[in-house]
Amino acid sequence: MNKQFTQVKHERAKIDGKGLVLGRPAYTDDLAPKDALVVKLVRSSHAFAKIKKIDASKALELPGVECVLTHHDVPRVPITRAGQGHPEPSPKDKFLLDEYVRYPGDEVAVVAAVDEATARRAVELIKVEYEVLTPLIDMEEAETSDIVVHPEPEAYTMFPMGFEPKKNIAATYDMNIGDVDKVLSECDYTVERRYNTQAQAHAALEPHAAYCYYDLHGRVNIVSSTQNPFHTRRILGEVFEMPLRNIRVSKPRIGGGFGGKQQIHLELYAMLVTTKTGKSSKVVMSRKEVFESSFARHKMRLDIRLGSDKEGNLKAIDLQVLSDTGAYGEHALTVFTNCGSKSLPLYNKVEAVRFGGKIVYTNRTPAGAYRGYGAIQGNYALESAMSELAHKLGIDPAVLREKNMIAENQTSDIFRIMGEGGEGVEMMIESCKLQYCLDRGRKMIGWDPKNLRSEVKDGKVRAKGMALAMQGSGIPLIDMGSATLELQDDGFFKLLIGATDLGTGSDTILAQIAAEELGVPSDDIVVYSSDTDRTPFDVGAYASSTTYVTGNAIIRAAQNMKKVIREAVAEKFGVDAEDIEFNGRELRVKDGSKSIGKMKDGTQSITLKEFSYDTLYHEGANMKTLAATGSFSGHVSPPPYMAGFCEIEVDLETGKVEVLDYVAVTDCGTPINPNLARIQVEGGLLQGIGMTLHEDVVLSSTGKMLTNNFMQYKIPSREDVGKLRVEFAESYDPTGPFGAKSVGEIGIDTPLAAISNAIYNATGVRLTSLPLTPAKVLAAIESQK
Amino acid sequence: MTIELKINGRPRRLEIEPGDMLVDVLREAGYVEVKKGCDTGSCGVCTVLMNDTPIPSCSTLAAKADGQEIITVKGIEKEAAEFADFLTAEGADQCGFCAPGFALSVHSLVKENPSPNEEEIRHYLAGNLCRCSGYEGQLRAITKFVEANNE
Numbered sequence: 001m002n003k004q005f006t007q008v009k010h011e012r013a014k015i016d017g018k019g020l021v022l023g024r025p026a027y028t029d030d031l032a033p034k035d036a037l038v039v040k041l042v043r044s045s046h047a048f049a050k051i052k053k054i055d056a057s058k059a060l061e062l063p064g065v066e067c068v069l070t071h072h073d074v075p076r077v078p079i080t081r082a083g084q085g086h087p088e089p090s091p092k093d094k095f096l097l098d099e100y101v102r103y104p105g106d107e108v109a110v111v112a113a114v115d116e117a118t119a120r121r122a123v124e125l126i127k128v129e130y131e132v133l134t135p136l137i138d139m140e141e142a143e144t145s146d147i148v149v150h151p152e153p154e155a156y157t158m159f160p161m162g163f164e165p166k167k168n169i170a171a172t173y174d175m176n177i178g179d180v181d182k183v184l185s186e187c188d189y190t191v192e193r194r195y196n197t198q199a200q201a202h203a204a205l206e207p208h209a210a211y212c213y214y215d216l217h218g219r220v221n222i223v224s225s226t227q228n229p230f231h232t233r234r235i236l237g238e239v240f241e242m243p244l245r246n247i248r249v250s251k252p253r254i255g256g257g258f259g260g261k262q263q264i265h266l267e268l269y270a271m272l273v274t275t276k277t278g279k280s281s282k283v284v285m286s287r288k289e290v291f292e293s294s295f296a297r298h299k300m301r302l303d304i305r306l307g308s309d310k311e312g313n314l315k316a317i318d319l320q321v322l323s324d325t326g327a328y329g330e331h332a333l334t335v336f337t338n339c340g341s342k343s344l345p346l347y348n349k350v351e352a353v354r355f356g357g358k359i360v361y362t363n364r365t366p367a368g369a370y371r372g373y374g375a376i377q378g379n380y381a382l383e384s385a386m387s388e389l390a391h392k393l394g395i396d397p398a399v400l401r402e403k404n405m406i407a408e409n410q411t412s413d414i415f416r417i418m419g420e421g422g423e424g425v426e427m428m429i430e431s432c433k434l435q436y437c438l439d440r441g442r443k444m445i446g447w448d449p450k451n452l453r454s455e456v457k458d459g460k461v462r463a464k465g466m467a468l469a470m471q472g473s474g475i476p477l478i479d480m481g482s483a484t485l486e487l488q489d490d491g492f493f494k495l496l497i498g499a500t501d502l503g504t505g506s507d508t509i510l511a512q513i514a515a516e517e518l519g520v521p522s523d524d525i526v527v528y529s530s531d532t533d534r535t536p537f538d539v540g541a542y543a544s545s546t547t548y549v550t551g552n553a554i555i556r557a558a559q560n561m562k563k564v565i566r567e568a569v570a571e572k573f574g575v576d577a578e579d580i581e582f583n584g585r586e587l588r589v590k591d592g593s594k595s596i597g598k599m600k601d602g603t604q605s606i607t608l609k610e611f612s613y614d615t616l617y618h619e620g621a622n623m624k625t626l627a628a629t630g631s632f633s634g635h636v637s638p639p640p641y642m643a644g645f646c647e648i649e650v651d652l653e654t655g656k657v658e659v660l661d662y663v664a665v666t667d668c669g670t671p672i673n674p675n676l677a678r679i680q681v682e683g684g685l686l687q688g689i690g691m692t693l694h695e696d697v698v699l700s701s702t703g704k705m706l707t708n709n710f711m712q713y714k715i716p717s718r719e720d721v722g723k724l725r726v727e728f729a730e731s732y733d734p735t736g737p738f739g740a741k742s743v744g745e746i747g748i749d750t751p752l753a754a755i756s757n758a759i760y761n762a763t764g765v766r767l768t769s770l771p772l773t774p775a776k777v778l779a780a781i782e783s784q785k
Numbered sequence: 786m787t788i789e790l791k792i793n794g795r796p797r798r799l800e801i802e803p804g805d806m807l808v809d810v811l812r813e814a815g816y817v818e819v820k821k822g823c824d825t826g827s828c829g830v831c832t833v834l835m836n837d838t839p840i841p842s843c844s845t846l847a848a849k850a851d852g853q854e855i856i857t858v859k860g861i862e863k864e865a866a867e868f869a870d871f872l873t874a875e876g877a878d879q880c881g882f883c884a885p886g887f888a889l890s891v892h893s894l895v896k897e898n899p900s901p902n903e904e905e906i907r908h909y910l911a912g913n914l915c916r917c918s919g920y921e922g923q924l925r926a927i928t929k930f931v932e933a934n935n936e
Contacts, residue, residue, distance in 0.1 A: 018875035022865055023818020023858040030817040116809070146918045164930040201918050205822045205830055238888055255820070255882030256916050287823040437891025503880020503917055605886065634796070675876035675922075682919030683879070710827035720922040726921075 006690075008672045008738045014505045015527065015643040016253060026253040027771060028225045032282040036211055037066050039273050039283035040119040041264075042109040042126050043293060044101035045136030047363040047703030048147070051053035051099050051128060054109055058125040064118035066277055068126060069110040071097040073274060078154045079239050081264040082330040082368065083231045085478050085539055086108040088156035089421025091170050091329035093150050096239055096268055102149055102327035102362050104704050105292035112273040112281055135363035135703045139299065139324035142168040142360035149327060149361040161333050161421065168361040170329035173336055177413050180305075183316040189306030191388045195304065195381045196769040197316060199324070199697035200690075201707075202370055202714045206255020207290045211282035213247070213269035222249045222271060227262045227500050228540025231626040233532045235264050236271055250531035257502035258687070259369035262542045263295050266422055276331025291708040295368030296697050298335050298359075302381035312393050313406040314347050319381060321357035326366040332359040334420045335367070335374040338472075341424065342639070343378030345412035346405045346470055347386075353414065363703050369542055371687065372748040375471055380770070381754030383467035388766060396449035397757065401468055408432045420543075420662075425476045426610075427636040431741065433729035437643035437665040441466065442727060444663040445645035452761040462660070465646055465758025469493030469688045469749035470639040473733075474545035475740040481550035482536040482631040483557040485514065487565065489616045491609035492524040498538025499550040500530045504744060505676040506546045512672055513551045513737050517558035519584025520608075536629055543557035544640070544742035547672060549632055552735030564628050568615060569606065571622075574599050587611060638733045640668040640741045644685075644750025650762040655778025657759060659689055666746060667729040670739035672726065677743045681726045684747020690716045691748075692755045696771050788851035792816065793860035798823045801847045807833070808842040810850075811857070818858050818885050822914075830915035832886030833857050839893045841912075846909030858885035861892050868892075871930040879915070890928060900935060903928070 015366055016026070037695055042054075056068035074097050081088040097107055108128055113119035136147040148166040157163045162172025184190055192549055210224035220242070226232050229249040237244040254261060266283045273281040285294065305318040325332040340355035390397035406412065406431055413426040441447070445464060453463045467624060484496040495514050501507040509523040519526075538550060562582055569587045570577040579593035588605035589596055596604075606614070615624060647661040671677035694714055698706045707713035726747075732739030752770065760766045765780040790929030792811070801810050808831045811819045813904050819842055822830030831843045833854035834900065835849075844916060858865050865888040872878045887910070894909045906927050907920075915923065 011874070011876075013870075013873035014876065017878035017881065018866065018869040020883040021858070021869035021872060022862060023820075023885035025817050027820070027882065029812075029821075127798070204880070204882075204918055205828060205914065206820070207822070207879065212804060217901055256880040396831055503882070505876060505879070673876070675874075676838065679876045679879060679918050679922045682921045683917045684919075686919035687916070709825045710823045711825055715914060715916060716909045717914060718907045718924070721920070724919055724921045 004627050005516055005738060006510045007522050009530050009674065011675045012508060012512060012522055012673055014421045014508045014676065015511065016507065021252065025072065025207055026209060027255055028223055029284050030222065030254055031252055032211040033213060033280045036059065036280040036282040037112040037114065037277065038119040039114050039281050039715060040111045040123050041107050041269060042111060042123050042128065044104055044106040044108050046101060046130055046132050047137065048133040049101050050133065051108065052131050053129040059111065059122040062118060062122050062125060064114040065122045066112040066279065066508040067273065068122065069167035069272060069276060071099050075239065075241060076578050077239050077241065078156065079235055080330055083228045083262040083264055084331055084367065085233065088318035089161065089333050090331055091155060091157045091163050093155040094328045096272065103365050105289065105365060106327065110269050110272055112277065113568065121615065130475040137361050137362060137364065137699060137703045139362050142362055153374035162343050169358055170325045170361055171333035171336065173333065175269055175340065175417055176354045177396040180316050180318045180352040180354040183352040184305055184307040184318065186428060187315050188310045189389060189392050190305060190307040191385050191392060192305045193385060193768060195302045195384060195389065197300045197377045198770050199299045199367065199529065200370065200695050201291055201697055201713055202260030204256030204258055204260055204727055207287060208261060208265045208294055209284040210266040210270045211280065212274040213280035214274065214278065220247045220271060220274065222247065224249065224251055225254050225261050226251050226267065227257045227502060227542055229500065229532050230537055231540060232264055232267055235269060239268065240271060240275060241502060248533045250518060251500060254502045257541065259542060262369040265294060285711065288708045289714060292365060292705050295330065296365050297370040298367040299404055300377045302377060304381040304385045306385045306389050308389060312395050312400050312403050314350050316350055316352040317344055319344065319355045319378065323359040323631035324362050324364065324367060325359050326364040328366040329361065329365065330366055330368040332665050335417055337420060338374030339378035341414055341418035342375035342471055343382045345414045346406055346468055348406045348410055348412035349404060351630045358711030364699065365697065365705065366389040371684065372746050374746065375542060376749050376752065379467065379469050379749045380752035384756050385492055387757040387760065388582060398438060398466055400446060405434050405468060406432060412687065413597045420475050425636055430735065431638060431667065431669055431731050431733035432641060434641050435729045436644065436729045437641060439665055440727060441643040441645045441663050443663045445647060445661065447645065456585040456649065460651050461648050461762045462647060462648050463758045463762035465761055467644050467750040467757065469642045469644065469680060469746060471749065472639055473736065474634050474637055475543050476634045476637045479539045479543060479545045479549050480547065480631060480633040481538040481553045482625060482629060483550065483554040484536050484629045485561040486625060486627040487559050487612050489612050491612040492526060493518065495525050495527045496535040497527065497529045497550060498535045499546050500541040501539050502657045505673065506678060508545060509672040509676060510550060510554055513554045514558050516738060518561065544745045545572065547740050547742045548736055549634060551740060553630045553633035556632060557628055560628035560630055564626050567629065568626055569611060572614065573603065585750040636735060638735055638741050638748040640666065640743055642666050642750055644748050644754045646754045646758050648758045648762065650754060650759060650777065652781055657693055657772060657777060658722065658757065661725065662723065662748065663725045664747060665729060666725050666747065668743040669730045669731050669733040669736045669741035671728050671743065672738065672740050677728065678726045680743045681747035682724045684745065685724050685751060686716050686721060688748040688751035689721055689755065692752045692770060692772060694773060699739050786848065788847060790850045790852065791854040793856060803848060805847040806843055807845045807847045807850055810847040811842060816857050820882055820883065829890065830883050830886050832889050832913065834889055834893065839890050851911060858888050860862050861889065862890055868930055871926040872923065875922040875926045877915035877918045883913060883915045895931060895934060901931065
């Protein structure tokens with residue numbers, strides 16, 4: 001498909017970029033009312049405890065303290081903070097405040113005071129007596145432990161998902177196609193290995209923040225760093241037992257999310273204080289709170305088995321997983337199912353495939369949505385095992401993939417069987433340029449299967465590794481986005497979207513899509529997004545949905561808008577609407593139109609600008625606002641693909657691994673804005689490299705987080721990585737907006753396996769437990785001697 | 786206690802508590818262009834210039850700014866706007882939360898070293914973390930910004 005575009009597939013600077021660089025007030029904490037009460041949380045220092053008594057008398061005596069609220073003061077409604085659609089596929093196991101605390105950092109009480117210093121002092125003055133309970137820290141012990149993380153009777157799920165809280169099981173999932181054991185037993189070559197992935201922190205640079213106030217009409221207004229204002233409104237209504245019409249949620253600019261702001265967080269406590277006191281309130285997390293008390297990536301144990309014939313035709317895959325959801329079950333089931341559904345279909349020609357396991361509670365910081373969302377963990381096991389199989393077979397790992405990978409006009413039964421929390425959808429792959437990605441990646445990195453390792457001096461070895469990946473584009477039949485366009489005087493358009501720009505540039509690329517369909521310059525589209533009072537519905541920014549789902553909604557809105565404008569101009573001219581043509585600047589009666597004889601006057605054309613004034617100011621009793629809405633929910637979720645190749649250098653004396661060069665050839669369909677798409681991939685790669693090599697949420701034996709700041713939890717700096725080289729395959733998905741698929745997550749998936757495979761090529765050791773720190777690499781090298 | 790200092794060229798007198806951090810005092814006084822990211826001087830988000838030297842304002846006592854000259858990104862607005870054109874042209878501004886502090890560090894880099902090579906750029910700016918961009922786009926932007934400055 002070689003379409004000529006004027007707006008999409010073109011670079012455009014992010015519309016908010018300059019203002020952000022210049023530090024204009026933009027983020028939640030910049031905009032909070034000056035008179036807002038400062039809210040602080042008293043948080044548990046124990047991993048598991050029952051609160052016996054909270055003595056707030058000293059705090060309440062402190063001048064300036066407005067209130068101290070505990071579990072005695074709040075409605076007891078079990079919710080999930082996951083920030084998902086309805087009904088939520090996560091257990092409802094969290095109370096606003098509870099008598100139990102289930103991880104260090106869990107909420108004990110809420111303090112509101114006139115200023116920061118007073119609120120801080122009040123927190124120190126509150127005495128909490130605990131009955132300290134033995135915590136469950138190790139997910140391996142969850143099922144057999146006497147400890148029950150959720151003893152409360154109220155927790156429930158909205159549909160069956162194998163929820164067994166007495167056994168610490170948040171959800172269970174099993175899927176089976178064919179007879180895996182039989183097929184594996186007949187294979188010429190098999191590999192079997194256990195992999196472990198760690199909890200990773202999102203580490204968005206803006207700490208979570210929210211403020212709340214009553215407006216003139218007595219409605220609750222929440223402004224928050226949230227990825228999904230509409231879900232947030234629904235969940236706040238649920239927990240405060242308030243009609244949704246009384247709540248407005250909006251988000252200003254957001255300083256990064258990566259899934260970490262999909263979950264409901266501080267909105268709960270700001271709204272609690274404002275509804276209790278009638279006063280404005282604001283709450284901002286410290287970095288320590290972000291680490292300890294927001295969310296992290298699910299830690300997983302993955303047991304994988306693969307088998308093939310002598311020629312390397314893959315016959316069976318078995319992936320059995322144990323996932324740690326921490327203290328609460330946000331995204332427990334859906335991250336888990338994505339672990340299989342967004343990795344296993346890469347190899348769609350197998351005779352048998354099995355996937356399943358359990359998601360268990362522990363007394364750790366809750367796990368939640370994080371870019372990659374299960375796919376990254378599944379991909380690590382699958383793509384490491386594929387390389388191991390290639391070595392056993394004695395063939396090039398890239399060639400083994402080539403033989404087995406999915407291609408255009410093919411499908412996988414997994415698409416039909418596995419959805420997010422329920423069944424999936426049948427999907428024929430209409431765009432897949434993996435072959436190009438693989439070929440181009442090999443060329444860029446200089447892939448020579450006979451020379452994947454080379455010695456350099458001073459005890460250092462260089463090696464290459466690779467991996468493929470797939471992701472999705474929204475959740476089919478579940479995610480919905482919508483957009484409204486409205487013609488303004490002077491001939492420009494307002495674009496109202498519920499979609500949530502987290503800093504990705506989605507406001508910008510969605511304006512480009514609207515402009516392309518309308519045929520107008522992008523500058524003539526003014527975007528306003530993410531406000532439950534003022535924009536149409538959108539599930540929010542998660543699951544790689546915005547470009548694909550909201551983008552498609554915008555195309556529909558723009559098509560409807562053109563129709564509405566043509567009809568209005570036809571009425572003005574007294575001709576039939578189909579006889580009006582619109583080129584983005586001017587509306588004119590088509591030459592030779594049948595209805596031309598009926599024209600009211602001799603005018604045959606009008607500019608959009610002139611017409612906009614006419615319809616709003618000059619048409620007497622016929623004046624009207626011209627607006628149109630479009631909605632979209634997908635039947636399918638076309639996967640973006642990637643081939644990732646790396647070159648690393650391993651210091652055999654220290655175990656330190658450096659990524660010298662990372663090549664990522666990406667098929668995301670049409671990149672709507674190639675620069676912004678490239679940064680999405682580059683940013684994803686670096687988060688993936690960080691997870692592979694050093695990022696790790698480390699706990700003490702009693703469950704206290706040892707990595708609760710940027711000194712202990714190291715995210716990559718610009719000195720920690722070599723070149724990242726990203727290219728896009730020429731690709732066009734017919735179901736996407738102008739051929740686009742989503743691109744927010746795919747970048748993070750390949751580094752885990754690609755770097756692990758390169759370390760194997762460098763050292764002959766297969767490391768199986770992330771992160772691959774120098775200590776682990778060195779120990780593995782030493783054990784080989 | 787009272788401190789007297791210059792902020793973006795204008796004299797200011799501010800009431801502070803002895804333990805207040807500079808970032809909080811500046812934000813409270815309306816300089817919300819100074820963002821707060823980590824509380825430990827690790828991420829560079831809160832960077833301001835004190836007497837032309839970039840410092841992390843989240844781990845600098847406000848009292849230390851008494852009698853000193855503080856520059857926020859608003860104090861270098863013209864240059865920051867020029868740099869913003871290069872950064873946004875690469876799409877590397879992303880969430881923008883680190884950008885005001887980053888722009889100040891880039892300002893100091895090119896002042897100290899008008900023609901930095903790639904290694905020098907990476908090294909000088911290592912304290913300015915970014916979680917969105919992967920740094921490549923920022924590097925492309927700085928390289929082009931430096932080239933344009935030197936023409």
